[in-house]
Amino acid sequence: MDGCAQMSKCFLILFNILFALLGLALVALGMWLRFGAETRGFFDIDLNTTQFNIGVMVLVVTGVLMLLVAIIGDCGACNHSKPALSVFSGLLSILIIIEIAAGVMAFTWSGRVADELVKFYTTIYAQYLNTRSPGQAVTLRLFHNAFDCCGVGGPIEVFVRETCPDGNFLKQISYSSCPGVIQDVFNSHAPLVLGGFLGTAGIMTLALVCSFVLRRHVSPSHASPPSYVLLTSSPSVIFPPPAAQQI
DSSP states (O other): OOHHHHHHHHHHHHHHHHHHHHHHHHHHHHHHHHHHHTSOOSSOOOOOOHHHHHHHHHHHHHHHHHHHHHHHHHHHHHHTOHHHHHHHHHHHHHHHHHHHHHHHHHHHTHHHHHHHHHHHHHHHHHHHHHHOOHHHHHHHHHHHHHHTOOOSSOSSOOTTGGGSOOOOHHHHTTOOOHHHHHHHHHHHOHHHHHHHHHHHHHHHHHHHHHHHHHHHHOOOSSOOOOOOOOOOOOOOOOOOOOOOOOO
16 A cells, blocks of 8 residues: 555544544534433423524434444544445535535525524523523533624623633623624625535545545455366266177
């Protein structure tokens, strides 16, 4: 196996390990949110909105697909299995198409996507105020660090201050409300959102190319068995005993 194939193998193994960890994190977060939402807190209210259920389902399904792709890809790269690499390439191609389609949809319908994401965030926010579940706290921190915002109460957020991004006191009292920031990001920076999706799809495409390179350099695991000709001895010819000489 030449150097190009070795580099492709190393990149695939590293990519699939990171892919598996990210997929496992998505599944764990989705299940954590799902079961955390079933717990009633101080207020006995149901906060399982449609946006929340769709968001949890997207997290779990995406995480399971990523785990499946990563496991098959690692098996194919480590064992030099052409069938496993072929299945990995097919599944990864589907994920790339989904990633690009999601980016185009987020760019085309940025306003609607922003509205749904804001509703998902406000549901998580209300659930956290009600239950103080660690799952909701982790999700709020992800939102707050990704959008550099905190809560829904404006510059001084009292109820979820512990989930705000790190910073000094002046920075913490200057955070904007997350619903407004999310709307602004999707409405004013839609090309940047599209670029993020396309960048992720580009990394996955690089892994797909490495899979093709490695599969081309993998030698067949089993050589075709040689053809054998069954040789049988020809039946012996039995001559009748000579007739007795007549006297």
